[in-house]
Amino acid sequence: MEQMFEKSGGARSRANVSPGPSMYFTADEYQDRWRRVHQAMADRGYDTLVIWQRGAGTFDRVGDVFWLTNFVMNGSGQDPASEEIGAPYTFCAVLMRRGREPELHVGLPAGDLELSQVVCGKTVSHPENLMKGLAACLQAQSIEGRIAVVGDDVLPGMYDRLLRRHTPQIEWHSDETLLLGPQSIKSARELEAYRTAGEVVTGALTAACETLLIGRSSAEAAAAAAAILLRAGGGFHRIDIHHGPQTEHRVVSADLYGYHTRTPAAGEVARAWIMGPIFQGYWMDPGRSLICGKQPTAEQRALLEGAVEVVEVVAAAMRPGVTPRQLGVLGGAIARKHGYFDHPQLKVPLLGHGLGTNFIPYMIPIGEGEADPGGALHYDSPLTAGMVMAAEIFLTHPGVGTAGFEQNLIVTESGPELLDRTPMLF
Numbered sequence: 505m506e507q508m509f510e511k512s513g514g515a516r517s518r519a520n521v522s523p524g525p526s527m528y529f530t531a532d533e534y535q536d537r538w539r540r541v542h543q544a545m546a547d548r549g550y551d552t553l554v555i556w557q558r559g560a561g562t563f564d565r566v567g568d569v570f571w572l573t574n575f576v577m578n579g580s581g582q583d584p585a586s587e588e589i590g591a592p593y594t595f596c597a598v599l600m601r602r603g604r605e606p607e608l609h610v611g612l613p614a615g616d617l618e619l620s621q622v623v624c625g626k627t628v629s630h631p632e633n634l635m636k637g638l639a640a641c642l643q644a645q646s647i648e649g650r651i652a653v654v655g656d657d658v659l660p661g662m663y664d665r666l667l668r669r670h671t672p673q674i675e676w677h678s679d680e681t682l683l684l685g686p687q688s689i690k691s692a693r694e695l696e697a698y699r700t701a702g703e704v705v706t707g708a709l710t711a712a713c714e715t716l717l718i719g720r721s722s723a724e725a726a727a728a729a730a731a732i733l734l735r736a737g738g739g740f741h742r743i744d745i746h747h748g749p750q751t752e753h754r755v756v757s758a759d760l761y762g763y764h765t766r767t768p769a770a771g772e773v774a775r776a777w778i779m780g781p782i783f784q785g786y787w788m789d790p791g792r793s794l795i796c797g798k799q800p801t802a803e804q805r806a807l808l809e810g811a812v813e814v815v816e817v818v819a820a821a822m823r824p825g826v827t828p829r830q831l832g833v834l835g836g837a838i839a840r841k842h843g844y845f846d847h848p849q850l851k852v853p854l855l856g857h858g859l860g861t862n863f864i865p866y867m868i869p870i871g872e873g874e875a876d877p878g879g880a881l882h883y884d885s886p887l888t889a890g891m892v893m894a895a896e897i898f899l900t901h902p903g904v905g906t907a908g909f910e911q912n913l914i915v916t917e918s919g920p921e922l923l924d925r926t927p928m929l930f
Contacts, residue, residue, distance in 0.1 A: 540686035556655030567861025639670035648673035689890040701783035702923030722763035741780025770797030773905035790924035793907040810842030811907040819895040836871035
């Protein structure tokens with residue numbers, strides 16, 4: 505049997521339940537987000553939308569439900585795969601209907617959750633089975649026909665099939681870009697969160713690079729970075745640090761966790777990347793490259809300086825009204841000058857992307873890029889003040905190595921505001 509709690513923001517907490525997420529944003533800001541999502545639904549012809557969250561691990565996607573309700577599932581994420589149980593510690597969903605406040609649907613009893621800081625119209629608990637309970641709720645509200653889904657990529661097939669079996673009246677339509685518009689232009693408070701994230705990740709990435717420079721292992725570099733992130737109350741998805749010959753041929757480390765305990769040799773190329781929801785669920789992924797021992801050869805210096813020039817030129821050109829395709833043409837010309845099109849490159853054919861609750865479109869091609877008649881890639885959609893963007897490149901010179909750099913920034917009327925300020929060259 506479902507349990508329903510109107511206006512969950514006023515629910516009482518139990519003494520044996522730890523506090524949930526604090527209220528970084530006001531209730532008014534959440535309500536403004538709902539209005540923007542309702543408008544996006546109307547623009548695409550949807551009356552109903554279901555947004556899934558997979559929580560519980562640093563690797564999972566909690567951002568969209570968290571962005572809408574200030575709620576996150578925080579179990580282990582290792583529920584036994586079972587249609588009968590339905591993974592109640594891992595998944596939850598928001599049901600949005602045009603003109604109505606959102607409903608948060610969870611699979612745990614409400615007494616097992618801290619709901620006092622949740623912002624939504626009501627919370628509905630389905631302790632017997634989340635999928636079956638949500639299906640019954642949809643049927644009870646006479647919801648049928650075409651429903652949009654965001655998070656189709658994180659709901660396992662087992663549970664998706666279970667939900668579909670119990671909702672024959674519904675045509676489920678995956679629309680993973682639906683929240684792109686509502687989330688693209690950040691509020692003043694969201695930009696404050698990003699600035700905090702930028703300060704934290706700057707310290708973390710700088711510490712990782714400085715650790716590598718003096719010949720310590722990538723594990724020690726990752727530990728130095730993680731310590732700064734965690735002490736600041738932040739988080740991450742992956743700290744990826746590797747060095748030596750493999751860096752020429754791999755975008756990320758082949759090691760299970762993204763680092764290892766072997767120490768680099770002087771003169772090796774090393775790359776350090778920090779990616780994930782650094783603060784308040786907002787993603788960043790800055791990266792740097794360096795030469796261990798700080799004694800680069802002329803060829804290594806040319807590689808690093810060439811990659812840095814590409815990133816800095818693209819970043820400097822990110823202003824309102826400029827399109828990703830225009831940035832791609834500009835950056836592609838600089839990349840050509842530094843040999844990008846003269847040699848085989850790693851399969852990362854972009855010069856940047858958008859940032860929000862995860863990586864989002866507004867991908868920047870290298871060069872003009874392919875045709876985008878439907879606008880799915882947003883190559884021809886002008887940037888707007890308040891967007892958060894990334895400028896990046898991976899540049900390979902065979903026999904020398906692959907240098908990767910990325911800067912994250914806020915698009916403003918007066919020019920880019922850099923968020924990560926770790927030195928580009930050491």
